[in-house]
Amino acid sequence: MLLSYYFAGLNERIGKIKERMAMAQEEEKTKLYHTVLQLRQISDKVVEEWLNFEEQLVEVQRMFENMEDEESCGTSELQSADGETEDVQEIYLPYPLAAQFRRGQGYFMLSMYREAVESFNQVIEEAPDVAVARLYLAFGFFMLGRLDMAYRQFRLLSETCEHAFIRAASYNALGCISAVENNAEQGLLWFEHALAAFPDLTDAAYNQALTLYQLGRYKEAAAVCALFLEKEKDDVEVLLLAGASHAKSKQMEEACRLLRRAEGIARQARHRKRIACTYEQLERFADAARCYRELLPDYRNDPSVWHGLGWSLWQNGQVEQALSCLKCALTLAPEQPDYACSYAWMLLYEGEHVRAGRIFERIARKYNQPLAWAGMVETLLKQQRIPEAQALVDGLLAAEAGHVRTLGHYLQGRVLLLQGKREEALPHFSASHAAGGIRESGLYAGLLHYTDGAYEEAYERWKEWMPAP
DSSP, X not given: OHHHHHHHHHHHHHHHHHHHHTTOOHHHXXXXXXXXXXXXXXXXXXXXXXXXXXXHHHHHHHHHHHHTTXXXXXXXXXXXXXXXXXXXXXXXOBHHHHHHHHHHHHHHHTTOHHHHHHXXXXXXXXXXXXXXXXXXXXXXXXXXXXXXXXXXXXHHHHHHOOOHXXXXXXXXXXXXXXXXXXXXXXXXXXXXXXXXXXTTOHHHHHHHHHHHHHXXXXXXXXXXXXXXXXHOTTOHHHHHHHHHHHXXXXXXXXXXXXXXXXXXXXXXXXXXXXXXXXXXXXXOHHHHHHHHHHHTTTOTTOHHHHHHHHHHHHHTTOHHHHHHHHHXXXXXXXXXXXXXXXXXXXXXXXXXXXXXXXXXXXXXXXXXXXXXXXXXXXXXXXXXXXXHHHXXXXXXXXXXXXXXXXXXXXXXXXXXXXXXXXXXXXXXXXXXXXXXXXXXXXXXHHHHHHHTTOHHHHHHHHGGGSXXX
């Protein structure tokens, strides 16, 4: 529908504003706010026109109903996911309730969930057995973040509704609520119920695969995605999830094959950016750089694209081009600490220790950025200023946040190793590796085990770096 494309364009504009807000200067924030006000005027106009259209539509429909001398108005059909009518359920409602139902549908389609909930609440109060109205009500609560209310409505539908699709949609929503509440295992059970009730509910299959991925069960996630792709061959989201699952399982060739399939059909910028990021994770930096370059004609003012391109070029050994791209990113977003850190890391490894150190120190003190503190430590180590580096590491080890302490253990191992204290360094690398935050910790721990003749322990540390057989 043209209307869908229209709203997709508006949503994309809002998305770009959200991305720019965090890094925009005051003058740009003012311009962005004016754009928001313009979009608000568009939204108000759309709602006004829709309400007028709805009134006219109800009036004309009522005219036909009077001609047919019926006391109740038309029907609402529940359809299966593939668009074919399944178990058609006719819902006869008195005229005022039918109008309220349609009004609620309109509010829902316009993402006006609070108003939609109010409309469907009125329908349910007078006609509690109308399952489709209760389904809309439940999703309205869900979109508003009122998960307790949504859970009650979805649970009631799952236990009482005879329509397979509505029951499956309710199970799927219960799974999503469980996942949001960090109860992933329960979520998997709900997704299984959804697929048992309605095997073609693709949303439940995708959510099941995503939950398995988040639980670290990558092979199972890949298997679910494979079944999904047999039915939905052109789904970019599933291809990306399948590719990430294979990458985590060290099936790099299959991961790249799936990414290439995704590239062939990806049209939205967010998908193309995710493809580029996934190539980075696969250490296919030439492919990542190619994807970022393809984004540039339309996204030259997007600093994240320049940053991604610069980082990929640097990893691919194209230093001068990489630094130039990072400068573009910093020009567009001068207060973005991650971009400044990336630039400083490049300078550090190109031997410009003093410049890198100044940038790291400014970012660390202004934003308390852990990677900037790590950069300061690495800069001091390269200058053999070990006591100063140790003082910074002590601060990281005393931090409350677990991921910062993990970084501290890794850096403590590096400091001790530089001093030749191998036995003291190993527990720190092991602690950092066990926390799962820094893969390089496993490399160092494996090296120390190997030099001690503990080959099995070394293999355990190194196996995550090895390709799958």
